[in-house]
Amino acid sequence: MRRSKKKRRIFKNNKLRIIKAKKRALKEEKLPEEEEGVNPLVKKYWRQRYDLFRRYDEGIRLDEEGWFSVTPEEIAVRHALRCAGSGAGVVIDCFAGVGGNAIQFARVCNHVIAIDIDPKKIVLAMNNAKIYGVQDRIDFIVGDFFQLAPSLKGDVVFLSPPWGGPSYKTIKKFSLDLLKPKDGHSLFQVAQAITPNIIMFLPRNVDLLEVDQLSWLSSPPLDIEIEGNVVRGNLKGITVYFGDIAITQPCFPQILSS
Numbered sequence: 001m002r003r004s005k006k007k008r009r010i011f012k013n014n015k016l017r018i019i020k021a022k023k024r025a026l027k028e029e030k031l032p033e034e035e036e037g038v039n040p041l042v043k044k045y046w047r048q049r050y051d052l053f054r055r056y057d058e059g060i061r062l063d064e065e066g067w068f069s070v071t072p073e074e075i076a077v078r079h080a081l082r083c084a085g086s087g088a089g090v091v092i093d094c095f096a097g098v099g100g101n102a103i104q105f106a107r108v109c110n111h112v113i114a115i116d117i118d119p120k121k122i123v124l125a126m127n128n129a130k131i132y133g134v135q136d137r138i139d140f141i142v143g144d145f146f147q148l149a150p151s152l153k154g155d156v157v158f159l160s161p162p163w164g165g166p167s168y169k170t171i172k173k174f175s176l177d178l179l180k181p182k183d184g185h186s187l188f189q190v191a192q193a194i195t196p197n198i199i200m201f202l203p204r205n206v207d208l209l210e211v212d213q214l215s216w217l218s219s220p221p222l223d224i225e226i227e228g229n230v231v232r233g234n235l236k237g238i239t240v241y242f243g244d245i246a247i248t249q250p251c252f253p254q255i256l257s258s
């Protein structure tokens with residue numbers, strides 16, 4: 001039997017009320033005691049903790065920079081599957097942070113070299129890798145990628161350098177010159193000396209013309225693929241694949257979750 005118009009309206013109103021209450025509860029959700037007193041910015045990221053690490057509750061640890069710079073798990077899984085799909089055995093994660101990417105690479109590739117200049121990040125990344133049971137497949141190195149680069153060997157180089165903190169969002173067109181600790185062109189050239197198979201994870205507002213020019217630094221130019229990474233309807237970043245891992249059919253934007 002069909003519901004009367006009045007009943008349908010009541011049902012719709014109740015549903016709306018429940019959604020609003022859920023949203024309010026999420027907003028009012030409190031940081032656990034040990035996380036209180038931290039930068040209020042972190043609060044926003046803490047609410048997204050399960051998007052960052054699905055196994056957050058099992059003992060995942062992050063520091064302040066880690067909270068706003070870790071790659072959301074869904075995107076890291078995608079990066080990793082692309083590497084595995086291309087047959088990459090060894091992946092070098094040159095800016096490993098708290099391990100968001102390195103962990104997912106280790107789940108599907110043979111071996112990962114995870115480098116970070118900050119020793120505290122490496123301690124956190126090791127803890128987090130243990131939770132995912134992949135610590136044995138990762139070599140953790142404390143060091144400066146630019147100094148280590150000439151001695152590194154791998155099938156894919158993964159670059160997620162610092163974007164200069166959350167203020168990158170206020171820039172209209174993010175130039176590769178703004179990447180830290182060195183500009184994107186210098187970074188790309190250093191990476192290219194290791195392998196032409198490079199993945200870069202960049203801000204959503206990155207200048208795509210500059211990104212395209214990177215492929216021309218090589219002769220002949222490298223294949224390039226640009227992908228938008230969306231999580232829960234929000235564009236979180238841009239992934240650029242170079243070399244053998246690039247699929248040259250356009251697939252932008254890549255919807256990762258609804």
Ligand SMILES: C[S@@+](CC[C@H](N)C(=O)[O-])C[C@H]1O[C@@H](n2cnc3c(N)ncnc32)[C@H](O)[C@@H]1O
Pocket residue numbers: 069070071094095096097098099100101102115116117118121143144145146160161162163180181
């Ligand atoms: C955007 S975060 C990486 C986040 C990482 N992909 C994740 O999912 O956890 C960038 C990292 O680069 C590190 N870093 C900065 N300069 C570096 C350098 N010269 N060599 C290696 N790591 C560096 C920072 O300490 C920071 O942890």
